[in-house]
Amino acid sequence: MEPLLMAGFQCNELNDVLSRLHFKLYYINSHDKLNIPTNCALCLIDLRKNDIINKIQYLVRALDPSVHIIVLINKPQLEDPKVSTFIAQFAWDFCTSPIDPERLAKCLGHGMGLAKLKQQCHAPRVDDPRQDPGQPVIQSAVMQQLFRQIERVAPTDIPVLIRGESGTGKELVATKLHQQSNRKNGPFITVNCGAMAVGLVQSELFGHEKGAFTGATSSRKGKIALADGGTLFLDEIGDLPAELQVNLLRFLQEGLYDCVGGGTSKSADVRILAATHVDLENAIDNGRFRLDLYYRLNGITIETPRLRDRRDDIIGLANRFIGVYSNEYGLATKPLSQSASHALLNHPWPGNVRELINRVRRAVVLSDTQQISAQNLELGGIDKKRHIALSLKTLKDSAEKQALQQAILIADGQVELAASYLDISRATFYRLIDKHGLQLI
């Protein structure tokens, strides 16, 4: 595996060092075709001249996550949020101009040796969220913000309502809220309110005593009792039948519940998390969901964003699940082809992360070439012209939203500063915040 240099210009001053290490050079400019190999051990990226960062971001996402990335910059570029975010997200190390050839040679040698060692051992980079299968992929600014919100909310006992489209990661958020709470050593019990057998829901949630109904040959604990000392996650809460809504409300208000056929009320110490992909306000208006229960459940709301609204996560997620399924099926881990990466980034993802996982799993099994192709992902047969036109608007909107989120993050919520990072007026900044439904930190 050769080391690569991606640069916006010819960097003669580094010839000596680079030729010693047999670097293969790629000069990136706006006319270049994106035909850079993705299977290298080390990638040195020179960002000192020409604005190649947008193109580089795209290329870097296509690289294998084990590749070590070293970035060359001019010191003032650290003030540029695009550059500093890029370094924070992807770089293993960076050097500032004037480049000291000796320091650079050491850094490159060290980086390459370590990357090769890791690739030989197939050891996951635990510091790299793209590689640790236990960690969610959170490369987009919006997901990083969401996970910071989880950190703040988790240690409290406040009920949380998690809202978002199907497959966006609501259960994952619930799991993280439990794992980062003081209840982490207690049970985490999930109930899918839409999937419980109609006649048994009451007993399922609250338990029953022996003989409470025909077939109740022994007493059985309900999910609330099982979650005592831990967390109860009520998925699809909008589907909870009306009579159970009353009982759940009582439990939330008083910490007490009655099991079916039981004489006395019981208590349990449970934190409630609930999730919904339906519009609960609509269900309240239609009389299908109780307003008082809604208020009780909705201590804090966490919204899981649609995958098409966080495109920075797509390639990371695809690479993660390529790794997971290649491993599971004992197959070689293959990189995504350029056209596969394009197709992934342009797909609207109506089924969100779950759809991505299904496409990737199929592709891993079906791929019979060196790379995973768009066809393997079943994203190859689209009407390209129509698709490009449609995706241009989506991409523009998404880029605008991401730039705003990054600016808010880096400026720590200070409007003046965030607007100046984006080179726009405060008024425009507020208009765009409103357009994308964003909040200041």
Ligand SMILES: Nc1ncnc2c1ncn2[C@@H]1O[C@H](COP(=O)(O)OP(=O)(O)OP(=O)(O)O)[C@@H](O)[C@H]1O
């Ligand atoms: N950021 C992420 N990183 C890695 N895996 C993720 C991420 N987000 C979601 N997933 C995975 O995607 C799948 C779907 O997520 P999850 O079940 O949490 O979605 P959901 O919103 O609860 O879906 P539903 O509403 O259909 O129940 C799961 O396998 C989950 O582990």
